Amino acid sequence: MTGRRAGSALLTGGLLLTLLATGCGVRPSDVITGRSATTGPAAGVDIYLLSHGRLALVIRETKERSMVSPEKTLGMLAAGPDESERSQGLVSEVPAGLVPASPVKPNLDGSGVTVTMTGAVLPLTAAAADQIICTLxxxxxxxxxxxxxxxxxxxxxxxxxxxxPCPIK
Structure with a gap:
């Protein structure tokens, strides 16, 4: 009898351990694929698009080897997502063509920076403003x-x- 009890306890313990290990709350998901790896020195700029209404950092590849100006980076944001980004469900609420009208300037009192845009900024959605702020x-x-x-x-x-400030920093 003692051997049976020990075997039964061992079996019960093994089943309990299996249940605990498989029931840890991690759900299976599909494979998540990324972009192909870059070759050579990486050249790109950070822009913020939206994925399901939330800010998503995207590294937009460029051919330029030197640093891209903040104004040009905002121009890339205003151009909206490219075909690859759209196929991944990324969108933008920044109106097409809303670009800086002049160079970005640090505020004289040291309280950050000001970017003056070519079009109306007061009607921008909060998400569009955050895209501009985080990208800049x-x-x-x-x-x-x-x-x-x-x-x-x-x-x-x-x-x-x-x-x-950028809300996700």
Whole structure:
């Protein structure tokens, strides 16, 4: 009897361990594929698009080997997602053609930066403003003009939005 009890306890323990190991709450998912690996020196700029309404960092490849200006980076954002990005479900709420009207300038009081855009900025959605702010913050970091915590003021012919840092930094 003792041998049977020990065997039964061992079997029960093994089943319990199996149940615990398989029931850890991790759900199976499909394979998640990425882009092909870059070859040679990486050349790209960070822009923020939207995936299911949330900011998503995208590294947009460029042919330029030197640093791309913040103004040109915002121009890439205003062009919207490319075909590959759209096929991944990425979208943008930044109106096409909304680009800087002049170079990005640090505020005189040291409270961040201001970007003056070519079109109206007050009707921008919060997501569109965040796309601009986060894209600009990443573009400015290597220049020393700002960092991801610096507040960005978006101005246009219709006024200016309150300064705001990138919400995901």
């Amino acid at each position: 913050a990443d573009a400015l970091a290597p220049t020393g003009q700002g960092d991801s915590f610096s507040p960005v003021t978006i101005a246009g012919p219709d006024g200016a939005r309150p300064p705001r």
